[in-house]
Amino acid sequence: MAAAAAFATPLKCTFSTSHNVSGSTRGLHWRKNERSVKRAYRGVITAKIDHKPPPYALEALEPHMSLETFEYHWGKHHRAYVDNLNKQIVGTELDTKSLDEIILATYNKGDLLPPFNNAAQVWNHEFFWESMKPGGGGQPSGELAELIKRDFGSFEAFVSEFKAAAATQFGSGWAWLVYKANRLDVGNAVNPLPSEEDKKLVVVKSPNAINPLVYDYSPLLTIDVWEHAYYLDYQNRRPEYISTFMEKLVSWDAVSLRLEAAKARAAEREREEERERDEYEGNSQTEPQPVEMYLSDTEDSEAD
Amino acid sequence: MSLVTCSSNQFPLSSNVRSSAGPSSNNLRSFFDVSHLGGEQRRHKSRNSRRMSSITAYYGLKSPPYELDALEPYMSQRTLEVHWGAHQRGYVEALNKHLEKNDILYGYTMDELIKVTYNNGNPWPEFNSAAQVWNHDFFWESMQPGGGEMPTLGLLQQIEKDFGSFINFREKFIEAALTSFGSCWVWLVLKREKKCLAIVKTSNAINPLVWNDIPITGLDLWEHAYYLDYKNDRAKYVNTFMDHLVSWDAAAARMARAQAFVNLGEPKIPVA
Numbered sequence: 001m002a003a004a005a006a007f008a009t010p011l012k013c014t015f016s017t018s019h020n021v022s023g024s025t026r027g028l029h030w031r032k033n034e035r036s037v038k039r040a041y042r043g044v045i046t047a048k049i050d051h052k053p054p055p056y057a058l059e060a061l062e063p064h065m066s067l068e069t070f071e072y073h074w075g076k077h078h079r080a081y082v083d084n085l086n087k088q089i090v091g092t093e094l095d096t097k098s099l100d101e102i103i104l105a106t107y108n109k110g111d112l113l114p115p116f117n118n119a120a121q122v123w124n125h126e127f128f129w130e131s132m133k134p135g136g137g138g139q140p141s142g143e144l145a146e147l148i149k150r151d152f153g154s155f156e157a158f159v160s161e162f163k164a165a166a167a168t169q170f171g172s173g174w175a176w177l178v179y180k181a182n183r184l185d186v187g188n189a190v191n192p193l194p195s196e197e198d199k200k201l202v203v204v205k206s207p208n209a210i211n212p213l214v215y216d217y218s219p220l221l222t223i224d225v226w227e228h229a230y231y232l233d234y235q236n237r238r239p240e241y242i243s244t245f246m247e248k249l250v251s252w253d254a255v256s257l258r259l260e261a262a263k264a265r266a267a268e269r270e271r272e273e274e275r276e277r278d279e280y281e282g283n284s285q286t287e288p289q290p291v292e293m294y295l296s297d298t299e300d301s302e303a304d
Numbered sequence: 305m306s307l308v309t310c311s312s313n314q315f316p317l318s319s320n321v322r323s324s325a326g327p328s329s330n331n332l333r334s335f336f337d338v339s340h341l342g343g344e345q346r347r348h349k350s351r352n353s354r355r356m357s358s359i360t361a362y363y364g365l366k367s368p369p370y371e372l373d374a375l376e377p378y379m380s381q382r383t384l385e386v387h388w389g390a391h392q393r394g395y396v397e398a399l400n401k402h403l404e405k406n407d408i409l410y411g412y413t414m415d416e417l418i419k420v421t422y423n424n425g426n427p428w429p430e431f432n433s434a435a436q437v438w439n440h441d442f443f444w445e446s447m448q449p450g451g452g453e454m455p456t457l458g459l460l461q462q463i464e465k466d467f468g469s470f471i472n473f474r475e476k477f478i479e480a481a482l483t484s485f486g487s488c489w490v491w492l493v494l495k496r497e498k499k500c501l502a503i504v505k506t507s508n509a510i511n512p513l514v515w516n517d518i519p520i521t522g523l524d525l526w527e528h529a530y531y532l533d534y535k536n537d538r539a540k541y542v543n544t545f546m547d548h549l550v551s552w553d554a555a556a557a558r559m560a561r562a563q564a565f566v567n568l569g570e571p572k573i574p575v576a
Contacts, residue, residue, distance in 0.1 A: 171487035
């Protein structure tokens with residue numbers, strides 16, 4: 001809730017402070033290069049994030065998610081995020097980066113920079129459209145089904161946990177199924193006993209625009225529980241929307257593909273770390289020992 | 305000292321009270337009978353409980369001070385029906401369910417309940433429901449049919465003193481509304497320590513009572529407040545609120561009451 005309290009900044013009595021960014025940009029020179037903005041032809045946005053359409057026609061998810069919802073949700077909300085993001089990053093050093101990179105850079109460890117909300121919402125919505133398909137629903141199969149069974153007990157248990165997370169996200173936000181590779185990669189801590197068991201599927205919920213990329217998780221599935229996602233079709237009946245999503249819209253194929261990709265990424269990272277560690281250990285025989293984080297009399301081993 | 309607002313909903317402990325506070329809560333007609341005070345509270349279910357819901361009503365759903373279609377065409381009847389009849393009713397029922405389980409919160413006024421459950425930034429589960437009930441009561445009363453235009457007399461003077469001019473205030477208010485992200489509220493408050501008016505944005509269910517400030521008027525920026533009428537066009541909704549809905553009479557009344565608690569400077573004849 002500290003984030004909520006921090007958000008409610010009172011404007012001063014006579015002046016309002018607009019987003020003042022200059023204080024919080026260590027490492028990221030976030031200031032528009034005025035010259036390059038003026039050079040850009042007026043009216044033409046030069047930054048490159050696209051407004052990707054869903055992988056199906058806008059009316060393809062009727063009657064569970066209406067054409068009208070898509071026209072507004074994709075056509076107005078998602079489009080506005082894309083346009084605003086492009087306006088914000090044109091002429092800055094974020095202009096050439098990929099969407100994922102922009103998200104991670106502007107997350108700024110929780111002290112969100114202005115492009116974060118737009119960038120994250122663009123990413124979230126693309127992910128959301130791809131999480132659904134016409135004639136969706138049913139059950140997952142293969143490795144995904146096994147992992148769900150292993151980590152939640154049963155598919156039904158997973159569904160009820162996911163539905164509960166989506167229903168109890170207060171205000172605007174998202175609910176996610178993520179693949180967590182538990183690398184404890186926070187810059188100064190290393191998982192001392194890594195094992196395959198640590199990699200698991202988890203349900204998380206996040207407020208507003210936050211997504212699990214910033215926690216270094218691999219998202220597999222999401223549902224948008226901002227009210228604009230369901231208000232035209234379901235008004236306040238969020239649980240009904242969530243149930244319909246699970247029963248009729250979820251694309252388990254997409255989720256399985258993402259799981260494979262996530263596992264491949266996790267394996268790749270581990271191999272890289274192995275390589276780095278080997279190299280480092282190879283070099284360190286003639287160099288001074290690396291600094292021990294926990295200075296004590298007994299020897300701490302960093303890793304196996 | 306809790307500020308008594310026109311929306312306090314507490315039912316006295318020691319009397320048989322009909323939970324319907326007016327023409328509103330037709331569905332919550334459960335009688336409740338609290339026979340003891342001081343530690344032991346027994347809540348008897350309604351004699352008609354077979355017919356009604358089995359929620360014991362601590363707080364009721366207060367109806368807006370106008371008919372549901374009175375704010376047309378700026379806020380449609382359908383919006384009021386869903387926003388008041390479904391959303392706010394849901395918050396009231398959730399709050400009652402929480403209070404059923406938790407004796408320690410029994411007997412607080414709504415304002416006190418909000419401050420206590422806010423718990424200085426680490427809120428209890430009851431906070432969201434309680435605060436949203438209060439926020440919505442406040443919001444209905446902040447609007448009126450034929451609203452908008454400008455405040456008058458003392459409130460206008462205070463706005464001009466703190467913002468320069470009414471136009472400037474209006475711009476700042478709208479800017480605050482349009483730059484807030486997610487589900488939130490925008491308030492015009494009288495700050496107790498600083499003794500001036502200010503515009504405050506809060507997210508989700510938070511309201512200025514938790515900082516002991518006095519809200520003068522408020523605007524609901526959750527999407528459910530405007531989606532049926534304006535879809536994604538938040539700017540139009542906010543401008544319509546300022547031009548046609550906001551009740552400066554209600555704001556002036558709250559300002560007058562607030563002056564009893566906050567010394568705004570030179571002795572003034574109370575604004576009416």
